[in-house]
Amino acid sequence: MDRTANQLRLTLDFVRGARFACPACGTEDCSVHDTESRRWRHLNFFQYACYIEARQPRVQCPNCGVKTVPVPWARPGSGFTLLFEAFTLTLMQDMPVRAVSDLVGEWDTRLWRVLDHYVTEARDQRSLDAVTAVGVDETAARRGHHYVTLFVDPAESAVMFATPGKDATTVTRFAEDFQAHHGDPATVTDVTMDMSPAFIKGVTAHFPKAAITFDKFHVMKLLGDAVDRVRREERKVRPELAGTRYLWLKNPQDLKGKAADRLADLRQAHLKTGRAYAIKETLQAFWDQPPEAAEAFLRHWYFWATHSRLEPIRQAAKTIKAHWAGVLQYTQSHRTNAVLEGINSLVQAAKARARGYRNVNHFITIIYLMAGKLSLPRLTLGSG
Numbered sequence: 616m617d618r619t620a621n622q623l624r625l626t627l628d629f630v631r632g633a634r635f636a637c638p639a640c641g642t643e644d645c646s647v648h649d650t651e652s653r654r655w656r657h658l659n660f661f662q663y664a665c666y667i668e669a670r671q672p673r674v675q676c677p678n679c680g681v682k683t684v685p686v687p688w689a690r691p692g693s694g695f696t697l698l699f700e701a702f703t704l705t706l707m708q709d710m711p712v713r714a715v716s717d718l719v720g721e722w723d724t725r726l727w728r729v730l731d732h733y734v735t736e737a738r739d740q741r742s743l744d745a746v747t748a749v750g751v752d753e754t755a756a757r758r759g760h761h762y763v764t765l766f767v768d769p770a771e772s773a774v775m776f777a778t779p780g781k782d783a784t785t786v787t788r789f790a791e792d793f794q795a796h797h798g799d800p801a802t803v804t805d806v807t808m809d810m811s812p813a814f815i816k817g818v819t820a821h822f823p824k825a826a827i828t829f830d831k832f833h834v835m836k837l838l839g840d841a842v843d844r845v846r847r848e849e850r851k852v853r854p855e856l857a858g859t860r861y862l863w864l865k866n867p868q869d870l871k872g873k874a875a876d877r878l879a880d881l882r883q884a885h886l887k888t889g890r891a892y893a894i895k896e897t898l899q900a901f902w903d904q905p906p907e908a909a910e911a912f913l914r915h916w917y918f919w920a921t922h923s924r925l926e927p928i929r930q931a932a933k934t935i936k937a938h939w940a941g942v943l944q945y946t947q948s949h950r951t952n953a954v955l956e957g958i959n960s961l962v963q964a965a966k967a968r969a970r971g972y973r974n975v976n977h978f979i980t981i982i983y984l985m986a987g988k989l990s991l992p993r994l995t996l997g998s999g
């Protein structure tokens with residue numbers, strides 16, 4: 616024990632003259648060619664950082680030449696024992712990497728390598744052969760215009776794939792990764808997304824059997840934004856509209872007391888904003904239409920919206936017209952990206968906790984860690 620360095624060092628060695636199997640081909644009884652002295656950080660012994668020190672043998676194999684014999688307590692190339700890795704991995708599933716780095720006194724770059732290794736390994740073992748539906752959406756990687764696109768299995772509420780960008784090539788990369796994990800693009804029957812032309816293009820090219828459903832929350836947001844544009848324009852001549860943005864954006868059933876009264880009064884006041892709002896609320900009723908009535912309902916709504924003489928509403932209606940089949944598809948599939956919204960808030964919270972990621976690959980690793988539903992090693996009290 617080195618008290619000045621607060622370290623405990625355990626020295627292990629093999630018996631003189633011992634022979635080992637070749638790690639590459641399994642040939643037994645190879646002679647030791649030479650050794651390399653190495654050390655591995657192990658679980659702490661009370662307040663002492665504990666290290667295992669050993670001579671790691673290299674054998675002379677008649678088939679393969681000189682090969683390093685792996686040690687049973689560590690992965691090849693790692694400077695940590697398996698137990699120390701499991702310990703830090705357990706912490707990293709609940710704490711920011713930077714905080715774990717401070718706690719155990721190791722560079723965060725080394726801990727990121729451990730995390731990357733186990734996340735990659737867990738992802739490699741996953742089979743996506745049963746996946747028939749996919750949800751796609753982007754999430755902000757950094758302030759500004761850096762994005763990561765998430766591909767989610769809605770049946771498992773799990774992120775299958777995350778990749779930088781939000782263009783059509785993100786779907787190309789997903790399709791490749793999906794096949795590498797035994798997924799078959801021809802068995803994917805449903806994809807849910809916002810009305811992004813890039814995602815539409817990518818999904819049409821790589822998942823030709825999939826029916827696209829546009830997420831109803833994104834469609835309603837389009838209308839909510841249009842109502843607010845009408846309100847902001849009208850506010851210049853109708854000062855009572857100032858400070859009422861949230862009244863028009865919220866679900867009317869969520870408004871209580873004074874707020875509900877105020878909205879009711881405003882709706883009586885023959886405002887353009889009130890007309891825009893009524894058009895939005897009618898579209899809200901579209902989502903509950905039975906499939907056989909849905910298209911007629913949407914056509915009537917479209918006629919009304921495009922004849923409203925409210926330019927933002929007209930524009931929103933034109934966008935819906937351009938995405939007609941995928942909007943109607945909801946009444947068949949009843950699919951939304953609600954699962955993705957939940958995952959999005961999870962990964963954004965993790966990002967805030969880590970004060971942002973300089974490295975987009977670290978952010979992606981954290982996405983898999985938080986939302987990949989991967990089975991990762993976890994150290995529990997009582998495990999040996």
Ligand SMILES: [Zn+2]
Binds near residue numbers: 638641678679
């Ligand atoms: Zn060999």
